[in-house]
Each structure stands twice: as structure tokens, then as C-alpha cells.
Amino acid sequence: MSNIIDVTNVRKEYEGKKALDDLSFSIQPGETFGFLGPSGSGKTTTLKLLTAQEGYQSGNIHVFGASVEKLKDPKQMKRIGVLTDNTGLYERLTVEANLRLYCKLYDVSYQRIDEVLHEVGLTGEESKVVSKLSKGMRQRVTLARTILHKPELLFLDEPTSALDPVSTERIHSILRTLNEEGTTIFLTTHDMYEAERICDRVAFLNKGHIQLQGPPRDLRVSHSDSSITLLLKDGREQLVGNDHEGAERIGAAIASQQLASVHSNEPTLGDIFARVTGKELF
Numbered sequence: 608m609s610n611i612i613d614v615t616n617v618r619k620e621y622e623g624k625k626a627l628d629d630l631s632f633s634i635q636p637g638e639t640f641g642f643l644g645p646s647g648s649g650k651t652t653t654l655k656l657l658t659a660q661e662g663y664q665s666g667n668i669h670v671f672g673a674s675v676e677k678l679k680d681p682k683q684m685k686r687i688g689v690l691t692d693n694t695g696l697y698e699r700l701t702v703e704a705n706l707r708l709y710c711k712l713y714d715v716s717y718q719r720i721d722e723v724l725h726e727v728g729l730t731g732e733e734s735k736v737v738s739k740l741s742k743g744m745r746q747r748v749t750l751a752r753t754i755l756h757k758p759e760l761l762f763l764d765e766p767t768s769a770l771d772p773v774s775t776e777r778i779h780s781i782l783r784t785l786n787e788e789g790t791t792i793f794l795t796t797h798d799m800y801e802a803e804r805i806c807d808r809v810a811f812l813n814k815g816h817i818q819l820q821g822p823p824r825d826l827r828v829s830h831s832d833s834s835i836t837l838l839l840k841d842g843r844e845q846l847v848g849n850d851h852e853g854a855e856r857i858g859a860a861i862a863s864q865q866l867a868s869v870h871s872n873e874p875t876l877g878d879i880f881a882r883v884t885g886k887e888l889f
């Protein structure tokens with residue numbers, strides 16, 4: 608299947624200062640692709656380029672098989688949904704009034720409002736004024752307006768930053784459902800836990816350049832030292848290799864009824880990021 612996004616050797620400068628440097632990656636239809644990087648690494652800039660909000664100095668960006676510039680055509684624009692830190696909501700209007708405005712904008716029937724509120728778990732909250740909503744609820748209304756027109760491709764800029772764990776989990780669950788139903792998702796984050804939980808593939812961005820990309824599980828396995836930690840009942844820890852000798856030591860710990868638990872020493876995405884870039888994600 609052809610890629611839904613193709614980025615080739617893109618360079619972006621602001622006033623002569625490089626923000627993105629030789630950026631290349633592709634996203635296939637149906638993928639959730641996570642762009643991870645610390646503050647200032649170029650995540651938001653990439654999202655702006657992919658949604659035709661800004662131009663670039665060199666390279667190529669194709670979305671839906673055509674130049675990204677085509678997204679400026681309203682018909683093509685309706686194929687995408689974009690969520691940034693600007694909610695696009697009118698604070699003094701109710702949830703329903705806000706969604707009605709977006710129905711008009713996207714030429715969508717008002718009947719879709721009940722459906723989308725159900726999708727984001729806000730059924731029954733339509734008459735609440737946006738300014739009175741909690742941060743987590745407000746973000747779900749923002750997500751509702753982003754998916755109101757059923758876009759094929761979603762761009763989310765740090766969709767859960769500054770949300771509490773329960774609200775974050777709700778957003779993740781909504782995103783997983785949307786993805787299962789066929790929506791392709793590009794999201795930026797500096798939360799490696801988020802990337803591990805919902806992304807099929809991730810790219811590590813550092814100083815405007817991708818340093819590593821792949822499925823989270825593959826990255827963890829390829830950066831693992833294959834060792835295993837045994838926790839013994841007396842509180843001691845033993846480091847054993849993932850080999851014949853290691854198997855014998857695990858067998859011996861079980862036979863002597865000393866084994867409390869076994870832990871693989873696979874690194875987290877955060878560990879790998881730090882190893883590859885020499886930086887923490889925050």
C-alpha cells in the first residue's frame with residue numbers, strides 16, 4: 608500500500624537558523640506514528656509543515672500521494688484533523704454550540720454531534736459551558752471537534768501534555784479506538800510512556816534530525832543487553848545472561864525455592880533516547 612505521508616530530505620530554517628535538517632520518514636495508512644523529541648527539537652515545526660501551515664526551504668513532502676500544498680484545497684483539508692494547543696473552542700459557548708459551529712464549517716450534519724460526544728465519552732455534557740469544564744474534558748471536546756468530520760488522517764501536537772493520568776488514559780483509549788477504525792495518526796510527544804502505549808512506530812527527533820526510528824518493541828529489543836535480573840526471596844538480586852548458563856541459574860533458583868521474580872532488562876524508550884542522543888526527553 609502506498610504511504611499516506613512521505614517526507615524526503617526536508618530542511619526548514621527560521622531566519623537562517625536550522626529548525627529541521629535532512630528530515631526523512633514515511634507513514635503508512637492505518638499507522639499511529641509518534642514523533643518524540645525534547646523541547647525545541649522541531650516537533651511542532653514538522654507538524655506545521657505536514658499540514659501546509661508553513662513552507663520549507665528544500666526537500667519534498669507528500670500527503671495522500673500529492674504535494675502537501677494540495678492540502679490548502681478545502682476538499683483535501685477535510686481529509687485531515689489537526690489538534691494543537693490552540694483548542695479552537697469558544698470559552699463562553701456550550702459544548703454543543705461549539706460543535707455546531709464546526710458542523711457548519713465542515714458541512715457536517717448536526718446529528719453527528721451526539722455520535723462524536725459518545726466517541727469521546729462526553730454524552731450528556733453538551734449543555735455545559737466550555738469555560739466551566741475541567742482540563743481533561745476540554746481536551747476531549749477539542750478532540751471531538753477535531754474528528755467531527757471523520758478525517759482519515761489526524762495530526763496531534765502533544766495531545767496529553769499537562770493532563771492528569773486518568774484524562775491521559777481516556778485520550779489514549781479514544782485514539783486507540785479511532786486507529787482501530789482506520790484513522791492514521793501522527794502525534795508529537797515528549798512522553799515516552801505515551802509513545803510506548805499507543806504508537807506502532809516512533810521516530811526520535813534531536814536538533815531537527817531523526818536519529819532513530821522503528822516500532823517501540825523492536826527498538827527495545829535491539830538495544831537490550833539481553834540480561835535478566837532474578838529477584839530472590841531473601842531480597843538479593845542476581846544478574847544472569849540470556850543463555851544456557853543463565854537458564855541453569857534460573858533453574859537452580861526455582862529448584863531451591865529461592866526465586867521471587869524474573870525481570871527482563873530491556874531498556875525503556877526514554878533510556879534508548881538518552882543513549883542515542885545523549886539527552887533526556889524533558
Ligand SMILES: Nc1ncnc2c1ncn2[C@@H]1O[C@H](COP(=O)(O)OP(=O)(O)OP(=O)(O)O)[C@@H](O)[C@H]1O
Pocket residue numbers: 621622625626644645646647648649650651652653797
Ligand atoms: N516562528 C518561528 N520563528 C523562529 N524560530 C522558530 C519558530 N518556530 C520554531 N522556531 C525554532 O525552531 C526550533 C524547533 O521548534 P519547535 O517548536 O518545532 O520545537 P518542539 O520540538 O515542538 O518544541 P516543544 O516541545 O517545546 O513544543 C526551535 O529552535 C525554535 O526556537
